Amino acid sequence: MYTMGLDIGSTASKGVIIENGVRIRATAIVSFGTGTTGPSKVVNELFGQLNISREDIDKIVVTGYGRMKYADSHKQISELSCHTKGVTFLVPNAKTIIDIGGQDAKALKVNEKGKLVNFVMNDKCAAGTGRFLDVMAKTLEVNVSDLGDLDAKSTKEVSISSTCTVFAESEVISHLANDTAIEDIIAGIHASVAKRVSSLAKRVGIQESVVMVGGVALNKGVVRAMENAIGFKIIVPELAQLTGALGAALYAFDESQK
């Protein structure tokens, strides 16, 4: 029996189909979020991978920013619970989860049974989130997916002090005008994200194992900066960008068992 989880975010749509609640059978990521063709593209891709159709899916759970807008679902569950479920499926001893999404960042505290017991999310603005990195990459004329590798070549991290995306962009432009190496600017940007998000993790109380997920977790530079900021080793699962959708698929399986 198949169940499907969709994580419809602000900047990307992700989907996972699992079989009998234990086996991941199909995964898909499309770089368009809620309000776009992203969700339907993800679903079509998932169905295509397994050569199945909607009738073959028993239950669907949707999470993420666009969860309320997607009509064909049996349940909507917050990304907080879905990430917890997805991460603890992949890393059963996870106790602290850091998720940086397109427009929010969160730190989750998980108990020994793999249940979410507390969470802290970014407040006031979306500084330190995926969108912040998108803007910076564009300003630096590099691909966001290359930020991690470029960060590794940095020899002298520069300081990016403003938390406001627009002002931070101005800082980056000033550094560029002063011929600062792009790699050092990128390392500074990553440190700035890590400083902001690590305070959420510290507030929720860090316990090992610490797991980082969300699209930003694929950026090794941010993970390195985050490890420096919190003083703990961070595990990044292979399916880091898909844990929300995986959790949703697992919840969908729970629904099918009711």
Next chain:
Amino acid sequence: MGSKSGSKELIGNLLAEQYQKAFEAKAKGEPIGWSTSVFPQELPESFGLRICYPENQAAGIAAKKESLKLCNIAEDKGYSIDLCSYARTNFGFIENGGCESLNMPRPDFLLCCNNICNQVVKWYENISKELNIPLIMIDTTFNNEYEVSQARIDYIKGQFEEAIKQLEIISGKKFDPKKFEAVMKISSKNGKLWKYSMSLPSAKPSPMNGFDLFNYMAVIVCARGKKETTNAFEILIKELEERIKNEETTFRGEEKYRIMMEGIPCWPYIGYKMKTLAKYGVNMTGSVYPDAWALEYEVNDLDGMAKAYSSMFNNVNLDRMSEYRIDSLKLGKCDGAFYHMNRSCKLMSLIQYEMQRKVYEATGLPYAGFDGDQADPRCFTEAQFETRIQGLVEVMEEKKELSRKVMYKT
């Protein structure tokens, strides 16, 4: 007046009447005062002076979605966007010479007590300068110690005496201790009725939608020293007790979760917030507001009155602030706490991280926070709010599920 809408209607009318009577008094040439919400109103009331409450008015304007327009007018004039949005709404109201949604007459004197907030001092000083009118200030000084010391009580009491002299000049009347005593009696009684009535929603299921509290609160703010208020709250108590007996409620849908809401609502989004909370079966049964106007003192005990006004939940140290929240969570039989990071209310909001931690340590109840503002709609995002309340609901549900399993096993 025993019908379900009895007290709500009565209280609504009573509030409208306060604004109406203020206009009538102004037309007759009587001096009108503007006051902060927890000023010792016993003083002006005993002189028979009509008082309006800008915080109450700003909340009403914000709920009717006119606050942004007035905030913009204030900002155009040069007031910082970081000022409290109630203050900006009020400055915009003055600049604009009124507004469409809720008017009140211009003041002839001002009454300011900083037991609720320190920004009110500059807010009221500013109106005093702008309109060239007298300001009566009661400075309660922040209680960094747990108890209100005698030195602080004496300092506040001295200010009561000075305020009486100022009010004699403003009203042109001599202070009458008998009238003062009578107002103290009514105010004290109304405060007790307010606290008792707002303790009744702790019943399971709660007899009312928690947000109704804010409708009733408007009257205890604006008419605490009036006899009519006694009548209104007595009717409200009867209604609530009747509903508890019949297990009826004004909450829409099933009450699945009970929470304490910290902070002033985001008035421009009040409908959305109520709808969203109802969607998840969340009712507000815990609040610190029942304590705010339940000022307990004996009649003619000025020491007690000074202490009561100084002990407002915003004017006490962190330990005591946390205790107010812990008590309200317990009284409301709450499953969790939801904190409004109110960008207007720096003192109440910026202390929240540590307060949340202390309250969590003491109760073990889950909590979440959301960003917003009491009157500036630019500081609130619906999707962010919903994710946070849904997350809190899911954590509360896990906890309930666990206790159900434990109960089943035993």
